[in-house]
Amino acid sequence: xxxxxxxxxxxxxxxxxxxxxxxxxxxxxxxxxxxxxxxxxxxxxxxxxxxxxxxxxxxxxxxxxxxxxxxxxxxxxxxxxxxxxxxxxxxxxxxxxxxxxxxxxxxxxxxxxxxxxxxxxxxxxxxxxxxxxxxxxxxxxxxxxxxxxxxxxxxxx
Numbered sequence: 001x002x003x004x005x006x007x008x009x010x011x012x013x014x015x016x017x018x019x020x021x022x023x024x025x026x027x028x029x030x031x032x033x034x035x036x037x038x039x040x041x042x043x044x045x046x047x048x049x050x051x052x053x054x055x056x057x058x059x060x061x062x063x064x065x066x067x068x069x070x071x072x073x074x075x076x077x078x079x080x081x082x083x084x085x086x087x088x089x090x091x092x093x094x095x096x097x098x099x100x101x102x103x104x105x106x107x108x109x110x111x112x113x114x115x116x117x118x119x120x121x122x123x124x125x126x127x128x129x130x131x132x133x134x135x136x137x138x139x140x141x142x143x144x145x146x147x148x149x150x151x152x153x154x155x156x157x
Contacts, residue, residue, distance in 0.1 A: 014104075014111035016088040025077070026054035027154060028094035030087070031061040032102065033121045041119070041145055048150040049076055057090055088112060096157050098150075101131035101142065109140070117153050118142040 031042055038061060049056065050073055058078040060069070065080040072078060082090060091097050092112050099105050101118035103126075109116050118140050120127035131142035141156055143149075 012107055012111055014107045015084045016091075016108045016111045018112045019089065019092060021089055021092045023095055024055065024093040025057045025090075026095050027052075027150070028057040028059070028091050028097045030059045030091065030097060030099040030105070032105065033061070033100050033124075037121050037123070037145070041121075041148075044145065044148055045150065046070070046072070048148075049073055052076075052150050052154065054154060057094055059087065059090070096153065098153055101127040101134070101140075103130065106130060106134065106140075115157060116140045117156065119145055119148060121145075 029045055031038055031045075033041075042060060045058070049058070052073070053075060056076045058072070058076050059082055060078065060080050063081040069078055069080075088108070091108075091114055095115065097109065097114050097116040099109070099116060099118065101120045102124075106118070118127075118131040118134065119142070120131045122145055131140070134140045135142040141153075143152075
């Protein structure tokens, strides 16, 4: 016996808090994860952004980046990195979020009650499992990095 006399539920673990903000973007793209997959994902997204006319927020997930991003369409607002509070607000200003399906990201999305499309990092089996499971439960939509099509993401809501 471990000497545990009762069971306690753990609350949602998130750095985000839901706030009342107006929608500003149709889509927020929030990149994260290990290289080289982060850059592969970014390049795939950049190649597709030129075909999107809706307002897009693009957060690259590069806190130490100093090189400017190559030209993006006028409808895209981009940042190399946003700190937690600014990221929380930005995601809530978006109708849809496109992000990886890591545990912390999922907890943040749930905390702010945000619609999202989850794209697991290739090779991260737990992310693949979470994306598939949560999609089957109807909490989020998901697609693989190979399947990624921003037009389909926007049309799915």
